[in-house]
Every structure is written in structure tokens, then in C-alpha cells.
Amino acid sequence: MQWKPRALVLDLFGDYLRYAGSEARLADLTELLSVFDIEPATVRVTLSRLRNEGWFTTRRVGRETVYSLTPHMLEILDEGRERIFRYRDDSWEGRWTMVIYQVPESERAVREELRKRLAWHGFGQLSPSTWLSPHELMPEARDLAAEYPSARIDVLWCGTGDLEQDRDLAARCWDLEQLGADYQEFISSYSALNDETGNAVKDGRTALIERMHVIGDFRRFPFRDPHLPPALQPQNWPSSEAYGLFGAIHRQLGPAATEFVSGVIGQPVAPGREVLA
Numbered sequence: 001m002q003w004k005p006r007a008l009v010l011d012l013f014g015d016y017l018r019y020a021g022s023e024a025r026l027a028d029l030t031e032l033l034s035v036f037d038i039e040p041a042t043v044r045v046t047l048s049r050l051r052n053e054g055w056f057t058t059r060r061v062g063r064e065t066v067y068s069l070t071p072h073m074l075e076i077l078d079e080g081r082e083r084i085f086r087y088r089d090d091s092w093e094g095r096w097t098m099v100i101y102q103v104p105e106s107e108r109a110v111r112e113e114l115r116k117r118l119a120w121h122g123f124g125q126l127s128p129s130t131w132l133s134p135h136e137l138m139p140e141a142r143d144l145a146a147e148y149p150s151a152r153i154d155v156l157w158c159g160t161g162d163l164e165q166d167r168d169l170a171a172r173c174w175d176l177e178q179l180g181a182d183y184q185e186f187i188s189s190y191s192a193l194n195d196e197t198g199n200a201v202k203d204g205r206t207a208l209i210e211r212m213h214v215i216g217d218f219r220r221f222p223f224r225d226p227h228l229p230p231a232l233q234p235q236n237w238p239s240s241e242a243y244g245l246f247g248a249i250h251r252q253l254g255p256a257a258t259e260f261v262s263g264v265i266g267q268p269v270a271p272g273r274e275v276l277a
Helices: 006-016 026-034 041-051 073-083 104-122 138-147 163-173 174-191 198-200 204-218 237-265
Strands: 023-025 056-061 062-069 096-102 123-128 128-133 153-157
Touching: 006 026, 006 041, 006 073, 023 026, 023 104, 023 123, 026 041, 026 062, 026 237, 041 056, 041 153, 062 073, 073 123, 096 138, 104 138, 123 163, 128 163, 138 153, 174 237, 198 237, 204 237
Parallel strands: none
Antiparallel strands: 023 062, 056 062, 096 128, 096 153, 123 128
């Protein structure tokens, strides 16, 4: 696996350092990233760029530089963690949240930002300016309308009254075939790692590497998956199995990996969030 320094920093803070004061010394981050064969010079450049992008503030403690998560990044990590570690299996009343927007041609940047934000919230694109979600996302959509006054945004409840039509809408809004295939690949790749006894005796370094592998591969799913209610899911939909597998492996490797990180930074790491059904 080709490790990406930015993603490693995100996952280290999201899974460990967030629960140890939300900060870390440069020397400790360099040691942790060396586990993944990231060179010290690359660590420094990566952290400097992330600080410039607003991820961190820095301060000096003696000769050490300490990187602290900004409040904005803490919010992003908390929101992202909620998405990753909460499996949604909601019942459905046959209603969609629909967002229809009109953006002046001169505001192309607003249009692109709206698309990104809608996708982040879990909407799927039915047509260039029409997005749907099977969940109750009226408040989120109305917040977007208030945030982008140059766009005309209408937020509606709607329904077809026909379950087959609703399933067709879901298939048009999201690439469920590819998503299902990717879930199956994840299950095939990591099934052998679901071993309570074997994972309990692994050394911390190995546990950290394997845990970072599994969370790095899994954390993209919650931002692609619309978490369709069971009534709208394709037959034999594999998301529940994938979530269960991820949760089991993440939990089993947690104690050794966390102890290893605690040893590097010289302080305890509080338990993080596990998958909630």
C-alpha cells in the first residue's frame, strides 16, 4: 500500500491524538509516521502545508514545535467520525428530501461548492440541479440555502408512491453497482483479519499498521454510501456485513495500537468511538 502522509495525519489524529489533548509534538508525529516509512522531511513539509490550510495552530515548547488541531478541524473530525462509526439502518416512510437549485452562470464556484456540500451531506444527484436523499435532511439543506444567498435553493419533501420507482431513483442517484462491488472487495480483502484471538497477541506496531490499513480503506465508504433504508437497498446489499467486519477488526486491534501510540507520545489516549449499529 502506498501511504499518503496527509491521510495518515488525518487518521492518526482522528483515531488517537484527538483523544490525547488534540495535539502532538513534531518529534512524536515524525516517529509515528516513520512506522509507515514516511521520511522526516516529508512529515515537516506535510504538516507545514496542513497548518497553512487551517488544520493546525503551532506553538513552541522549549525547542519542540507542538501541532494543535484548530476548532474547525475538530468539528470536521467529529462529524466525519460520526459518519464513519455510525451505521444507519433507518426505516423509511416513502419520502425524499429534494433540493433544486439555480445558480447564476457567473457563480460557477458557488455551483461546485454546492455540489460538494450536498454530496458531503449524503445527497445524490438526479439531474444537474436536482439532488435527493432518502433521509430527513431539511435542516441541512436550508442551512445551505442561507449560506449561499446568490443561489436560488428550493427544499421539498416528495415521494412517488411506488417502491419500484423509488428504487429506480436510488439507482439513478448513486452508482450502487460499483459501490456494492467495492464493499465486496473490502470484505474479501479483510475477512481473514477478523481474528479475535490472533489480533489480541499482536505487537502494537503491527496492530497500528493493520488498523490504519483497514480504516484508511473503509473511511471512504460512508461518504459514498447514501445509507439507503432497507426498503430501497438492492438485493443482498453488503454494507451491513462490511460495517460489521470493519467494526470487529477496528475493535480487536484497538488496545495494542492505542498502547503503542500512547508509548510514543508519552501520555494515555482515551478510548475512541467504535461502530454503533
